Amino acid sequence: MVTLEDVARQAGVSLATASRVLNGSTRQVGAALRARVERAADELGYRANMAAQTLARGASNVIGIVVHDLTDPYFAALADGAMRAAAGEGLLVMVGTTHRDPEQEIAYVATLNAQRVRAVLLAGSRVDDPEVTARLRHELERYRASGGRVACVGQDLLGVDTVAPANYEGGAALARSLAGLGHTRFAVLAGPPNLMTARDRCAGFAAALEELGLPEPRILHGPFDRDGGYAAARQSRDATCVFAVNDVMAVGALAAYREQGVRVPDDVSVAGFDDIVTLRDHVPALTTVRLPLTDMGALALELALGAGERAVVERVAGEVVLRESVRRL
Amino acid sequence: MVTLEDVARQAGVSLATASRVLNGSTRQVGAALRARVERAADELGYRANMAAQTLARGASNVIGIVVHDLTDPYFAALADGAMRAAAGEGLLVMVGTTHRDPEQEIAYVATLNAQRVRAVLLAGSRVDDPEVTARLRHELERYRASGGRVACVGQDLLGVDTVAPANYEGGAALARSLAGLGHTRFAVLAGPPNLMTARDRCAGFAAALEELGLPEPRILHGPFDRDGGYAAARQSRDATCVFAVNDVMAVGALAAYREQGVRVPDDVSVAGFDDIVTLRDHVPALTTVRLPLTDMGALALELALGAGERAVVERVAGEVVLRESVRRL
């Protein structure tokens, strides 16, 4: 393994000079020596040892991002946005997947702390469990105490920079749009009762309906994924319009209806939330609330890296997108 | 920032003892001291500095994985598999996305080398450009010379452990299945002419047709993504059956046909390759060649970490899955 010392020796200069030439510094180095060092480095195939650099500089050029599941296009889009932003800043990205296990999330924060990453991005809503949240918060504090920056998207952690999708407002806007098409009997495939994101979307939806004087929607709980939507859809029978609190669930619901011979949108209208790009060719095209996921990921990184006197909460609005999965009554 | 020295001082022991207690060692430490150290570490909130550890140990617990695009479910699945396997080994993962830029790929290898990651996984086929390939290979050699391990999946790099999907055979098997349904006039949405994966799938397909004495398929080149499939599909008019060399392209093709009022499978049959999970609810359900992507990702990690005397090529068979997007003629 070639070290800086090897390069310095080969070039006949000191370690300091070699370091200044190869790894940047405020100090100048004369053209002659500079050339000698560069040639030596090239000949030897020198690559700086980042571990040593990180140690010496006291700061790494790595950020961490923690998501539930990379194969979920929602998180993939978020991660992609954050990674593009990171690449723009010359940062490397360590990705951790928790598979929705809060313990894993805490463990990752600890690990990323140990790695002394510059920032940690936490993506994805979490379960509303005070004990677990407290432990996560404690771990984050520990990390921040040692100079780490944190931001989260779609989380619900006080005191942390946050990119907050307007879940409640999005749900409400969607409800108004659907009511505007003449729907009155609604069901909500509401996901897990204690998942904040799901709860907010559902609550906004219900509140808007109430405001319009419409009957309460039927709330059907279940998992937050495709199969959860699939299962919940089977119990939605009397509704003319079904709101799945995310697109992936909506796709599950569509599959369930298809199997049952229930036509969408003729027999029932279906709407989702997120506007997942991978699903844009789904048939029927899904009505949903568009979230700029890639931008949100990038924004989260910005927030984390930003000055950040006190915790900033950046609200991101969703936009209702009406497509063929709903019809006018 | 709490260091090991702080812990040692607080516990009233030497650095060596503290290290042995907290960060593992072959040596034993007496129960009394051990307890003191652990308590001190806990009170102080000590987290080992991985940069220092990596430097001292000369080996990191990080692997790198380089993909083209995380939002492409193909790569997401591969990455997910690799990350699960990595988590099982207690390894962290740095992910890099190249967005199909070979220069980026080379740059990432260099960066990951600098990070002294334990292994690098290269995912995704590359363009057949000798000059660029040579440079990548050179960078990989440099990395391996310093003890790094490399594996790739779906690549075409000699001398590197490889997880190789049976693209040619899969294409051929698919052709035989489709021919068995009575199709004779084929088109192939073949992707870029110099992309190895695309070429192999296409070649296998064409070869099988020739073997069966069927007319040559019409080869339509274009980008390897959804829009490439969409565009190419518009030129496939006389075929009764269209093979898109990956699922994402097939979805693009389906979208194009839908817009044109061409019914699938009544007017034209469509098949893809990969069997992307996110698309399983697509309508019509896509006939394809299933690849066990998650397992392939995990396998790649195993190969990279494995003993690896000489380069192993692990062939992974695809399985034809007939679904409603094709019909019997």
Add this chain to the structure above:
DNA sequence: ACCTCCCCGGAAAGCGGTTTCCCAGTCTGC
């Protein structure tokens, strides 16, 4: 000419761990 200032090069002190080596004390076996 003389002094100051600036510029560039090198020596060396860290950064936070791991691990080798040495040492004192305790167990064994005879």
Add this chain to the structure above:
DNA sequence: GCAGACTGGGAAACCGCTTTCCGGGGAGGT
């Protein structure tokens, strides 16, 4: 009762790089 093996503890030498500090020499000012 004593040599020899073993045990657990600590001092200190690294790991590879950054950066402070110091010094020598040339340029510029008076």
